[in-house]
Amino acid sequence: MGVLHLKINGDDLEVAAPGHWTLLEVLRYRLGLTGSKQGCDKGDCGACTVLLDGKPVLACLTLAATVQGRHVTTIEGLLPAHVAAGGKGADPVQDAFDRCGALQCGFCQSGMMLSARALLNRNPQPSDAEIKDALSGNLCRCTGYTQILQAVELAICEAAGRTPTPRSWERASCADSGAASASDSGERSA
Amino acid sequence: MKAFEFASPVTLDQALAELPNDVAKRDSVKLFAGGQDLLTEMKEHLVEPTKLVNLKRVPGLDRIELAPDGTLVIGCLATLGALAEHAETKNFFTCVAEAARSVGSAQIRSQGTVGGNLNQRPRCWYYRNEHAPCLKKGGTECFAYSGLNKYNAILGGGPSYIVHPSDLATALVALDAQVTLRSAKGERTMALEKFYSLPSEGDVTRETVLEPAEILTHVRVPAKSGWQSTYLKFKERGSYDFALAAVAVAVKSDGAPRTIRDARLVLGGVAPKPWNVPKAAAALVGVALGSAEGAASSKRAGELAVVGAEPLAHNAYKVPLVQGLIVKAIEALAAR
Ligand SMILES: Cc1cc2nc3c(=O)[nH]c(=O)nc-3n(C[C@H](O)[C@H](O)[C@H](O)COP(=O)(O)OP(=O)(O)OC[C@H]3O[C@@H](n4cnc5c(N)ncnc54)[C@H](O)[C@@H]3O)c2cc1C
Ligand code: FES
Ligand code: FES
Numbered sequence: 001m002g003v004l005h006l007k008i009n010g011d012d013l014e015v016a017a018p019g020h021w022t023l024l025e026v027l028r029y030r031l032g033l034t035g036s037k038q039g040c041d042k043g044d045c046g047a048c049t050v051l052l053d054g055k056p057v058l059a060c061l062t063l064a065a066t067v068q069g070r071h072v073t074t075i076e077g078l079l080p081a082h083v084a085a086g087g088k089g090a091d092p093v094q095d096a097f098d099r100c101g102a103l104q105c106g107f108c109q110s111g112m113m114l115s116a117r118a119l120l121n122r123n124p125q126p127s128d129a130e131i132k133d134a135l136s137g138n139l140c141r142c143t144g145y146t147q148i149l150q151a152v153e154l155a156i157c158e159a160a161g162r163t164p165t166p167r168s169w170e171r172a173s174c175a176d177s178g179a180a181s182a183s184d185s186g187e188r189s190a
Numbered sequence: 191m192k193a194f195e196f197a198s199p200v201t202l203d204q205a206l207a208e209l210p211n212d213v214a215k216r217d218s219v220k221l222f223a224g225g226q227d228l229l230t231e232m233k234e235h236l237v238e239p240t241k242l243v244n245l246k247r248v249p250g251l252d253r254i255e256l257a258p259d260g261t262l263v264i265g266c267l268a269t270l271g272a273l274a275e276h277a278e279t280k281n282f283f284t285c286v287a288e289a290a291r292s293v294g295s296a297q298i299r300s301q302g303t304v305g306g307n308l309n310q311r312p313r314c315w316y317y318r319n320e321h322a323p324c325l326k327k328g329g330t331e332c333f334a335y336s337g338l339n340k341y342n343a344i345l346g347g348g349p350s351y352i353v354h355p356s357d358l359a360t361a362l363v364a365l366d367a368q369v370t371l372r373s374a375k376g377e378r379t380m381a382l383e384k385f386y387s388l389p390s391e392g393d394v395t396r397e398t399v400l401e402p403a404e405i406l407t408h409v410r411v412p413a414k415s416g417w418q419s420t421y422l423k424f425k426e427r428g429s430y431d432f433a434l435a436a437v438a439v440a441v442k443s444d445g446a447p448r449t450i451r452d453a454r455l456v457l458g459g460v461a462p463k464p465w466n467v468p469k470a471a472a473a474l475v476g477v478a479l480g481s482a483e484g485a486a487s488s489k490r491a492g493e494l495a496v497v498g499a500e501p502l503a504h505n506a507y508k509v510p511l512v513q514g515l516i517v518k519a520i521e522a523l524a525a526r
Contacts, residue, residue, distance in 0.1 A: 042230045055296075057301050
């Protein structure tokens with residue numbers, strides 16, 4: 001057992017935990033931050049994705065001792081960070097996932113949203129291929145991915161003040177496809 | 191995962207002092223870089239070290255630099271993500287950046303390092319299954335030989351039929367990379383190609399000639415002016431995965447139309463080490479990129495590349511696959 005000095009979601013924390021524990025174990029079993037999911041626990045699924053200094057990493061393959069002095073963002077940190085930055089309510093990515101129904105069991109969702117958030121922080125206008133690529137480390141066994149990709153697209157378009165084109169995922173990206181018809185938008189936000 | 195002591199030396203010498211000289215102890219003290227392979231091995235109880243030597247506090251080992259003579263010098267702690275994005279690597283050592291980019295997912299690339307990638311252990315599912323006492327784990331049998339061997343070696347196999355999983359190794363061998371190995375006693379440098387050993391050549395439980403007391407500190411890729419290169423990897427799924435087969439092709443060309451003067455061709459995912467096929471590469475020399483003659487020479491290179499292939503029951507598909515990748519990779523170079 002040792003004392004770890006961690007910076008999680010902006011908070012400086014001192015946590016007593018065995019020295020060989022992963023970040024995922026400390027988050028879930030010491031800090032009660034159970035939004036980071038323990039799927040495969042060996043790097044295969046992405047459900048445990050958190051941001052380390054803004055970059056997506058797998059918490060199950062990260063020793064907690066190695067993240068001392070670095071910034072960890074978990075799914076629990078997205079809403080407070082958005083509010084602290086002057087926004088209202090949930091992070092736009094979370095809001096878009098909610099409105100698009102981009103989940104079924106939800107197990108992949110927190111990792112998926114953090115990968116999307118990291119992408120949009122780095123590149124607010126990614127192409128379709130860039131979105132797919134950035135999310136490719138997060139496996140979803142339920143949705144078939146379509147609504148997930150649409151949710152990211154919705155978040156991108158809203159941030160840029162554009163109306164997303166429904167189903168544009170299968171066609172051009174919303175950035176190229178211009179305004180959507182009213183009925184299409186209705187379908188999207190249903 | 192079993193508990194272990196976690197040493198965080200702040201100099202290379204301190205790190206070297208932690209390592210055992212005794213081969214019998216090599217798995218009880220392990221170097222820890224990004225942990226993206228080692229922790230999976232520990233979780234599956236394939237290795238249960240009592241001590242990890244964390245390299246990440248040693249300053250400077252994460253640098254990627256172009257030396258004045260144009261040599262690319264990559265520190266062992268450079269992440270795959272950093273290498274994939276490094277401008278000079280992309281421009282002058284393209285296949286290396288492409289191979290780094292092809293590894294795993296963004297999550298794996300943000301922590302996985304070059305040293306860890308080159309020293310990672312095989313992915314063969316018998317090796318990775320703690321209940322299968324296979325040859326690689328000190329047992330007496332390679333279960334892949336007569337078992338489920340879809341992902342195993344078609345070249346260079348026996349007595350173990352693993353394929354080396356590193357994407358980076360294939361690309362680096364194609365560019366004649368050298369590795370520097372440091373121990374408390376001194377330093378040695380060798381061609382990366384020689385760093386890897388076949389199961390029939392050395393210790394069948396290892397894939398490299400790294401001594402227990404050594405750290406791979408740097409990779410050096412000599413300047414190659416007038417060369418172009420590409421890395422092409424075929425995966426079973428569109429998402430992240432290891433290579434079913436891969437090729438790294440490098441050509442030096444000049445004139446108009448561009449005529450190939452020298453070439454390198456290395457296969458990945460098909461053998462227990464990066465499979466360098468100089469005779470196949472020689473078949474590309476003297477022909478113009480993009481010409482009908484060039485297409486014929488790519489096919490010829492494909493035939494020569496798999497000379498000696500001995501597919502197992504479930505992996506004969508790798509022969510035409512790797513031949514197709516060779517043709518495509520050369521087409522891609524012609525289009526640049
Ligand atoms: C889901 C998943 C997908 C992956 N996909 C790919 C892929 O597509 N292609 C691919 O090539 N790899 C893949 N990998 C394998 C591997 O994790 C990464 O390639 C990564 O680069 C390993 O680097 P690391 O720094 O995390 O290594 P670590 O896990 O820290 O170390 C790996 C091994 O190398 C040794 N080591 C580390 N540094 C040194 C050094 N400097 N000198 C000597 N020995 C050293 C360690 O002791 C250990 O035995 C994947 C892994 C996972 C979990
Ligand atoms: S729980 Fe970490 S990748 Fe699956
Ligand atoms: S919603 Fe169930 S895994 Fe994605």
